[in-house]
Amino acid sequence: MSAAPVPRFPRPSVRTVLAAALATLTAVTATACSTSSPNSSSKTADTASTGDGSGKVIQVVAAENFWGSIATQLGGSHAHVSSIITNPDTDPHDYEPTSADARTVAGAQYAIVNGVGYDAWADKLLAANAAGGRAELKVGDLVGVRPGGNPHRWYAPGDVHKVIEKISADYKKADPADAAYFDQRRTAFETKDLASYDKLISDINSKYRGTPIGASESIVTPLAEGLGLKMLTPGSFLDAMSEGTDPTAKDKAAIDEQIKNKQIKIYVYNRQNSTPDVQAQVKAAKDAGIPVATVTETLAPADATFQQWQTTQLQGIEQALAKATGR
Incomplete structure (x- = not known):
């Protein structure tokens, strides 16, 4: 089910909520159990054999469910x-952590955060409970994106595979007795579960490389690069929309001109961040006969797997490109 468009506003301060959440950490011991979320279990069956493994279960916390x-x-x-x-x-x-989040972080043996300023609240939670022996993965650092760069690395296909490699290696380091099991899981995930995802990326890149597109915000940029598409929307507009600030009149006029003159073949927007400016652009694109495709910031629906979510979105983009180009 599609989530209703939610306007994004300038980032509020989370200091008060963080203070309350972090205060609970003083009552949490090093052996605290992690708190399960609705997405803490995969819809993919555990088909790999456990063999004579250790029976160990690593407690993991992910700041966002796409990495989770x-x-x-x-x-x-x-x-x-x-x-x-x-x-x-x-x-x-601009998520505001809860006391339950603090307890989850306190009980984690392995933490995965996106980084690049995307989830600074998670960094603060981890810093407040610097548990000995806890391994941490900051995706931005892993893929070499510095502060100020585009943080939406889960939309960069190459970065996704780097994260897969790193998580698998970290699991084996934390639980060497089950290394063969983790290797099996990774192989099955990359060769079977991600097969449709990887094929769609390859097919779109091969068939539509260089096709000019427009977008509502910078979340689309890494995906466009991975698909070989040419982003025409001004980068300053994309960044403003992602950061919740007002775009300039110059940028809006440039986009209006691109749509009016059909300089872009398709328009891709984040329906979880549909501001009045974006809604106006979507309407203008549709009125001009430009196909529109959508993406979301996090898993939609929330219980989808990463590959189900991404494949559905890629299929929408592929269909829009086919309609626009006749190919």
Whole structure:
């Protein structure tokens, strides 16, 4: 079911909520159990054999459910993954942590955060409970994106595979006795579960490379690059929409001109961040006969796997491109 468009506003301060959440950490011991989220278990069956493994279960926390879904599928029965951001209507940029989130972080042996300023609240939660022996993965650091860069790395296909490799390696380091099991999980995930995802990316890149597109915000940029599409929307507009600030009149006029003159073949927008400016652009594109495709910031529906979510969106983009180009 599609979530209703949710306007994104300038980032509010989370200091008060963080203070309350972090205060609970003083009552949490090093052996605290992680709190399960609705997306803490995968819809993919655990088909790999556990053999004579250790029976160990790694307690994992992921700041966002798109990374949590991948971690769940790679970990199988030897990892219990709790994702903090699970509601499709929640904006991860300005999420306000709860006391339950603090307890989840306190009990985690492995933490996955996006980084690049996307989930600074998660960094603060981790810093407030610097548990000895806890491994941490910051995706931005892994893929070499510095502060100020585009944080939406789950939309960069190459980065997704780097994260898969790293999570699998970290699982094996945390639980060497089950290394063969984690290798099986990774192989099955990359060759079977992600097969449709990887094929769609390859097909779109091969068939529509260089096709000019427009978009509502910078979340689309890494995906466009991965698909070989040419982004015409001004980068300053894309960044403003992602950061919740007002775009300039110059940028809006440029986009209006691109739509009016059909300089873009399709328009892609984040329906979880549909501001009045974006809604106006979507309407203008449709009125001009330009196909429109949608993406979302987090898993939609919330119980979908990463590959189900991404494949559905890629199919929508592929259909829009086919309609626009006749190919």
